[in-house]
Amino acid sequence: MLYDFRSFVNPGRYAFGKGSFNHLGELINKQKNENNDWVVYMIDTFFKDKDEVINRIPTNEKDLFIWIDPKDEPKTILVNEYRDKILAHQNTLPAVVVGMGGGTAMDYSKATALMVTNPGDSKDYQGLDLIKNEGIYNICIPTIAGTGAEVSMTAVLSGPEKKLGIKCDYTIPNEVIFDPELLATVLDSDRFYTGMDCFIHNVESLNGTWINAMGKAFAEKSNELCEEVFTNKISNRLKADEQMMVASIMGGNSITYAQVGVCHALSYGLAVVLGTHHGVGNCIVFNQLQDYYPDGYKMFKKMQALQGVEIPSGITANCTDEQLDQMVEVSWALEHMWNNVFGPDWKNHINKPTIKDLFKRM
Amino acid sequence: MLYDFRSFVNPGRYAFGKGSFNHLGELINKQKNENNDWVVYMIDTFFKDKDEVINRIPTNEKDLFIWIDPKDEPKTILVNEYRDKILAHQNTLPAVVVGMGGGTAMDYSKATALMVTNPGDSKDYQGLDLIKNEGIYNICIPTIAGTGAEVSMTAVLSGPEKKLGIKCDYTIPNEVIFDPELLATVLDSDRFYTGMDCFIHNVESLNGTWINAMGKAFAEKSNELCEEVFTNKISNRLKADEQMMVASIMGGNSITYAQVGVCHALSYGLAVVLGTHHGVGNCIVFNQLQDYYPDGYKMFKKMQALQGVEIPSGITANCTDEQLDQMVEVSWALEHMWNNVFGPDWKNHINKPTIKDLFKRM
Numbered sequence: 001m002l003y004d005f006r007s008f009v010n011p012g013r014y015a016f017g018k019g020s021f022n023h024l025g026e027l028i029n030k031q032k033n034e035n036n037d038w039v040v041y042m043i044d045t046f047f048k049d050k051d052e053v054i055n056r057i058p059t060n061e062k063d064l065f066i067w068i069d070p071k072d073e074p075k076t077i078l079v080n081e082y083r084d085k086i087l088a089h090q091n092t093l094p095a096v097v098v099g100m101g102g103g104t105a106m107d108y109s110k111a112t113a114l115m116v117t118n119p120g121d122s123k124d125y126q127g128l129d130l131i132k133n134e135g136i137y138n139i140c141i142p143t144i145a146g147t148g149a150e151v152s153m154t155a156v157l158s159g160p161e162k163k164l165g166i167k168c169d170y171t172i173p174n175e176v177i178f179d180p181e182l183l184a185t186v187l188d189s190d191r192f193y194t195g196m197d198c199f200i201h202n203v204e205s206l207n208g209t210w211i212n213a214m215g216k217a218f219a220e221k222s223n224e225l226c227e228e229v230f231t232n233k234i235s236n237r238l239k240a241d242e243q244m245m246v247a248s249i250m251g252g253n254s255i256t257y258a259q260v261g262v263c264h265a266l267s268y269g270l271a272v273v274l275g276t277h278h279g280v281g282n283c284i285v286f287n288q289l290q291d292y293y294p295d296g297y298k299m300f301k302k303m304q305a306l307q308g309v310e311i312p313s314g315i316t317a318n319c320t321d322e323q324l325d326q327m328v329e330v331s332w333a334l335e336h337m338w339n340n341v342f343g344p345d346w347k348n349h350i351n352k353p354t355i356k357d358l359f360k361r362m
Numbered sequence: 363m364l365y366d367f368r369s370f371v372n373p374g375r376y377a378f379g380k381g382s383f384n385h386l387g388e389l390i391n392k393q394k395n396e397n398n399d400w401v402v403y404m405i406d407t408f409f410k411d412k413d414e415v416i417n418r419i420p421t422n423e424k425d426l427f428i429w430i431d432p433k434d435e436p437k438t439i440l441v442n443e444y445r446d447k448i449l450a451h452q453n454t455l456p457a458v459v460v461g462m463g464g465g466t467a468m469d470y471s472k473a474t475a476l477m478v479t480n481p482g483d484s485k486d487y488q489g490l491d492l493i494k495n496e497g498i499y500n501i502c503i504p505t506i507a508g509t510g511a512e513v514s515m516t517a518v519l520s521g522p523e524k525k526l527g528i529k530c531d532y533t534i535p536n537e538v539i540f541d542p543e544l545l546a547t548v549l550d551s552d553r554f555y556t557g558m559d560c561f562i563h564n565v566e567s568l569n570g571t572w573i574n575a576m577g578k579a580f581a582e583k584s585n586e587l588c589e590e591v592f593t594n595k596i597s598n599r600l601k602a603d604e605q606m607m608v609a610s611i612m613g614g615n616s617i618t619y620a621q622v623g624v625c626h627a628l629s630y631g632l633a634v635v636l637g638t639h640h641g642v643g644n645c646i647v648f649n650q651l652q653d654y655y656p657d658g659y660k661m662f663k664k665m666q667a668l669q670g671v672e673i674p675s676g677i678t679a680n681c682t683d684e685q686l687d688q689m690v691e692v693s694w695a696l697e698h699m700w701n702n703v704f705g706p707d708w709k710n711h712i713n714k715p716t717i718k719d720l721f722k723r724m
Contacts, residue, residue: 005377005381005382005385005388006377007375007376007377007382007385007389007537007539008375008376008377008378009374009375010372010373010374010375010376011372012371012372013369013370013371013372014369014370014372014576015367015368015369015370016370016574016576016619017574017576019367020367020369023367023369027369175369177369178576212378212379212604213601213604213605213607213608214376214378214379214540214608214611217583217587217605217608217609217612220583221579221582221583225579239575242574242575243575243579245575246575246576246579247579249576250579257378
């Protein structure tokens, strides 16, 4: 286990339901005081030309907008840059850092909110409980469902040396707005890949050795909700999106009390070496994991067929042997994931050539 | 709806799993400082002679023990008395108020922790958002599963005029220790009645008009877990108790995003007039609600038969007509519950003679 004992912190508050986004201004105002009266908005570039959404953000001339490009996974170097921008923006600290978008925008907001109050380079905080000070009040607004970033105590970051989250009590969002209307314009492929991020981490959690009653109940229900949505059992899109937001909460909760497995370990390898985005990366990897998660694999393929979304293939075809080895090393180093899959003697159950072979097939 | 919009606060932290109770001392020490270095323990009298549990509590000579008799529902007058005791105990405020037991002990601890920092009579705070100041850090330790008190923003209280909770953001526990070993000695009847509190509020939530995707998912999974336990699908008692703790969390979460119904409205009537305890009271009422919740009723009777627990009957047989009318009035006044059951035009769907007739049958 990652901890002998831990009292897990919960996200502070949830505003849930259609129209809840309209209340962002109220929620921000509760955090403002005379010394902290401005806001940082870290928003997915997807919304740059979506005036109908952007115009609803309660901005003020003092506020700072930072557009987050979701193409790349969150990077420590950019977290540092955003932090410097924030510190230079006004003479005071901001009252709130809002992260609006998918896992990338939310994780940037979670990490940056912490780096404003913790000195140094964000790469030095990659790991467990390294952060010393509470961050700026962080409000996350997911606009795609499945990452679980909105309820997790990890801000996943790629640094110069490793892809590893900043993980501590303070990383968890102070408040989350779940408004299903914000999910209306998501691309079908992104919707599927991100939904599968949730489905896959539930499968990994349920099949892991670290599972307990809490992780199990949350993962089971989360996957029931995912499967209803992606086998088209829910005809109303808004209702389906709302349900996927609940699935995402429950999937995130499950991981808090359990751990991910083979798919996440390998998808980190793809991310570090090829920059493959987490959602699609998980799908690319899971597409090769029929031997490890047979039931989950079968359901995954069924949902994929029904959604008509393609999983990219051949992405490692042009990789050098050195690149493949690097992917293997990145994956191999994620001991806690392998330990969850196979138990403490995991090295007796998996080896590097097997992992390399899996990468070659992707 | 009770609110047009609300951003719901979550319990602060969860320590979950067998053995987590051993860490109570660590969790308390994190809250202590030089000005606040003592603790109030509000503990169910059930544990008074259970040395094997009591000796594990990390007490200090400065601490204050208050034994909570669970026979009676929590009362405002006793909350005031406990508050006065706490204020007189040391020259400083306590660092932590621990509530250990069932809904009664936990709700006393939640309410008392608030009354230490809010002036006046606790009856004046019965209602929504009347509390002005944050309370003393509150750690709840459920020793029976199903009430949901450990995750709810309500401390249910009976005052001189009404049974109505103190309900606000500050009422929610700061931390909860879920240790299934503490449930080992619960009486079979209490275990069933309290489990059914959870089952029944899920049925009410799922059949109500206020239900949303969040309330639905939590109630559905919670009842799946309850039904497995009380139809004897889980042979290992510790595993069953652990699962019921998760059911209780999820049931409590469901009610946050939805509302209870007919059974709770009527059981409040029994509580105020006859002092009937909440768990058994719900069972007595639900036993007459086949017309309102036919599916839930069927499952309830199945679980009751399998557990071999008796539901008291004839408890209103000797009631005066005046008493019955008073029960009706108490129930009738719980407009939000009726509104959840039937919608805003609930008075077209239920009337006082029908409710009185239900009470007579109990």
